[in-house]
Amino acid sequence: MKMIVAVVQPNKISEIKDALNAAGIERLTVLDVEGYGKQKGHTEIFRGREYEVLFTRKTQIEVVVKNEQEKQAALDAIIKTARTGNIGDGKIFILPVEEVIRIRTGEKNEEAI
Amino acid sequence: MEFNLVDTLWVLIAALLVFFMNAGFAFLEAGFVRAKNTVNVLAKNFIVFGLATLAFWAIGYTLMFKGNFSAVFFSDYKSGVEGLKIPEMVFFFFQLAFAATAASIVSGAVAERIKFISFIIFSLILVAFIYPVIGMATWGGGFLYKYGFIDFAGSTVVHSVGGWAALAGIIVLGARKGKFKEGKINAIPGHSMPLATLGTFILWLGWFGFNPGSELAFDEKVPLIALNTNLAGVSSMLVATILSWIKFKKPDFGMILNGLLAGLVAITAGCADVTPVWASVIGLLAGFVVFFGIPFFERLKLDDPVGATSVHLLNGMIGTLMVGVFAVDKGLIDSGSFSQIIKQLSGIGFTFIVVFPASLLVWFLLKLVMGMRVSEKEEYEGLDYGEMGYEAYILDDKR
Numbered sequence: 001m002k003m004i005v006a007v008v009q010p011n012k013i014s015e016i017k018d019a020l021n022a023a024g025i026e027r028l029t030v031l032d033v034e035g036y037g038k039q040k041g042h043t044e045i046f047r048g049r050e051y052e053v054l055f056t057r058k059t060q061i062e063v064v065v066k067n068e069q070e071k072q073a074a075l076d077a078i079i080k081t082a083r084t085g086n087i088g089d090g091k092i093f094i095l096p097v098e099e100v101i102r103i104r105t106g107e108k109n110e111e112a113i
Numbered sequence: 114m115e116f117n118l119v120d121t122l123w124v125l126i127a128a129l130l131v132f133f134m135n136a137g138f139a140f141l142e143a144g145f146v147r148a149k150n151t152v153n154v155l156a157k158n159f160i161v162f163g164l165a166t167l168a169f170w171a172i173g174y175t176l177m178f179k180g181n182f183s184a185v186f187f188s189d190y191k192s193g194v195e196g197l198k199i200p201e202m203v204f205f206f207f208q209l210a211f212a213a214t215a216a217s218i219v220s221g222a223v224a225e226r227i228k229f230i231s232f233i234i235f236s237l238i239l240v241a242f243i244y245p246v247i248g249m250a251t252w253g254g255g256f257l258y259k260y261g262f263i264d265f266a267g268s269t270v271v272h273s274v275g276g277w278a279a280l281a282g283i284i285v286l287g288a289r290k291g292k293f294k295e296g297k298i299n300a301i302p303g304h305s306m307p308l309a310t311l312g313t314f315i316l317w318l319g320w321f322g323f324n325p326g327s328e329l330a331f332d333e334k335v336p337l338i339a340l341n342t343n344l345a346g347v348s349s350m351l352v353a354t355i356l357s358w359i360k361f362k363k364p365d366f367g368m369i370l371n372g373l374l375a376g377l378v379a380i381t382a383g384c385a386d387v388t389p390v391w392a393s394v395i396g397l398l399a400g401f402v403v404f405f406g407i408p409f410f411e412r413l414k415l416d417d418p419v420g421a422t423s424v425h426l427l428n429g430m431i432g433t434l435m436v437g438v439f440a441v442d443k444g445l446i447d448s449g450s451f452s453q454i455i456k457q458l459s460g461i462g463f464t465f466i467v468v469f470p471a472s473l474l475v476w477f478l479l480k481l482v483m484g485m486r487v488s489e490k491e492e493y494e495g496l497d498y499g500e501m502g503y504e505a506y507i508l509d510d511k512r
Contacts, residue, residue: 044302047145047367047420048357048407051300 001097001109002071003064007033008082008090010059019077020063025070027113029062039088058090064097066110117198120330124203127326130319131210135162137315138217142224143505144309145367145419147301149495150225151505157220157229161236165213168240173212174205177245178253197329207326211271212240212248214323218275221419223282225289225301226492229500231485235475239278243471247274247464261453262460263440265338266327268382268432269460274468276426279417281472286485288416290492298411301418306366313370317346320377324384334385341384342377345396349376352400368404371420375403378425379432382457383440391439391446398435399428430461 008016010032017028034055041054061078065071075092083089102112139158143151175184187205194204216236223232250257251270264270292299303309325338353372357365379399380392387395406423415422437454438445444453479485486492491499498504 044300045357045361045363045365045367046300046302047371048365048404049298049300049411050361051302 001064001066001100001113003062003095003097004071004074004078005060005062005093005095006078006082006090007035007058007060007092008078009084009088010057012082013059013061015081016061016078019081020074023073023077025063025065025074025077027063031060031062033058033060037091056088064100064113066113115198116193116200117330120197121199121203123331123335124199124207124326124329127322128203128207128210130322131207131214131326132162134210134214134316134319134323135159135217137312137317137319138214138220140308140312140315141370142221142312142419144305144307144312145221145303146224147495148304148506149497149504151304151497152501152503153229153496154220154224155505156501157224157232158217160233161216161220162213164233164236165216165240166209168237169209169212172241173245173248174208176242177208177248180249180253180255194329199329204329207329208248211267211323212244215244215271215275215278216240218272218421218425219279219282222279222417222421223286224418225496226486227282227286228483228485228487229496231479231483234479235278235282235472238475239274239472243278243468243475244270244274246467250463251460257460257463260459261443261456263386263436263443263453263457264382264433264460265385266324266381268378268380268429269464272378272381272425272429273433273461273464276422276424276429277465277468278472279421280415280426281469282476283415283417283422285473285476285480288414289418290489292416293414298408303367303418309367309370313373316374317377320346320381324381328385337389338384340389341387341392342380344389344393345380345384345399346373346376348393348396349373349379349399349403352397353404356400356404368407371403371407371424372400374424375399375428378428379435381429382433383436386436386440386443388439388441391435395432395435395439398431402427402431433457433461 020028034057036054036056039056041052041056043050043052063074065074100109100112135158139155142154142158146154171186174187175182194201216239247270249255251262251264292301320342321339324342325335328334328338350369350373353368354364357368376396376399379395403423406427407420410417410422434457437457440453441447445451487496487499
């Protein structure tokens with residue numbers, strides 16, 4: 001079991017969700033996040049003074065996959081939809097998951113995903 | 114005494130419009146501060162009409178219009194006002210709404226770091242004692258009035274008075290943490306432009322009570338005053354738009370909002386005494402004054418979260434002065450004489466000499482006696498939590 005954590009452009013989230021669903025992965029956690037990487041920030045203006053906003057708004061998605069095959073399908077779906085080729089497309093992190101428990105039934109691991 | 118029903122109704126409606134400017138200030142200031150200080154700013158703007166009512170009813174009115182303490186708590190009211198066809202009670206309410214405006218102006222400048230109690234005490238003193246001194250001299254039949262100083266609706270009496278009190282406040286109070294750091298001037302962006310916009314629209318609407326209502330009758334001058342008021346406001350707004358567009362390559366909306374208010378403040382003194390063309394020229398000037406005024410105060414390390422000192426003080430003064438240039442018959446252009454300019458300068462100077470030191474003294478005493486500023490920790494956490502015990506935006510049901 002792996003958790004896929006991806007930081008993506010907020011406007012891509014709807015397409016990513018559809019692509020994941022089409023690949024049979026029908027679950028997703030979405031977080032609004034801010035940060036910076038290569039893209040850096042931008043300047044804004046408030047009443048006569050410019051200031052730098054280093055933190056850019058991004059969306060972070062988290063999805064747990066059962067096996068290698070599902071992982072690959074999820075990655076394909078995310079990369080295919082999130083990539084524009086410009087700086088700021090985002091990043092994907094893959095983390096091991098030790099245990100999963102469904103609160104309602106007490107089911108564990110693959111059955112609980 | 115015979116009352117004119119139309120006059121009475123008009124002045125009452127104008128007073129209600131001016132009263133509603135409190136909502137305008139509340140939203141404008143709330144939008145221009147950070148989310149963590151919203152409740153505190155709203156509360157100051159809400160309570161200030163209560164404070165002003167109390168102070169003006171008890172002391173301010175009698176000082177301003179009787180020149181003594183004979184009518185404390187409005188106890189000595191006659192049925193009418195000399196020279197007008199409205200009941201004195203309506204006149205009183207109209208004047209009360211003005212007095213409250215002066216106190217509201219202070220609120221924004223000292224926002225995001227002042228103790229609630231310090232603001233309350235200062236507001237009471239301002240409306241009870243300081244504002245009426247200038248009011249008496251100008252509108253209460255005092256020496257400036259006799260001398261020929263023109264401030265029709267209060268560029269000086271209301272806006273400069275509020276502005277000087279605000280400037281004194283931010284000098285004694287100091288800047289917000291993080292505004293000036295390592296020689297750099299930082300922007301501290303407000304949290305809600307929709308609120309600021311609504312507030313500015315309400316103030317714009319309110320000004321049509323503030324200026325035309327100051328005629329204190331419904332006569333042929335009212336439409337001219339309304340027209341002049343709008344022309345100056347929009348001219349200033351457009352200048353602020355263009356200047357910011359040139360400087361930043363984008364129109365700066367916060368500056369556009371303040372630009373409108375700057376023009377409205379500037380025309381308030383002369384709105385009944387200039388032609389529409391000169392009204393719009395006064396507005397043009399106001400746009401420049403506010404655009405360069407805001408960074409000017411920042412370079413002096415004076416931190417004014419809403420730009421009140423530029424909008425109300427600088428434009429109050431410039432608008433008052435311009436009456437001496439542009440006033441029909443009396444101004445420099447029509448008469449070729451500097452005498453009206455001298456009169457205008459006297460009014461501006463007297464207001465400075467009275468209000469600025471008096472406000473400095475009151476603020477300084479408040480600082481000495483009770484401490485004027487919240488703790489550094491509270492400033493970081495927000496005055497909503499620290500001063501009020503409640504935050505403006507509760508977006509979840511975790512608690």
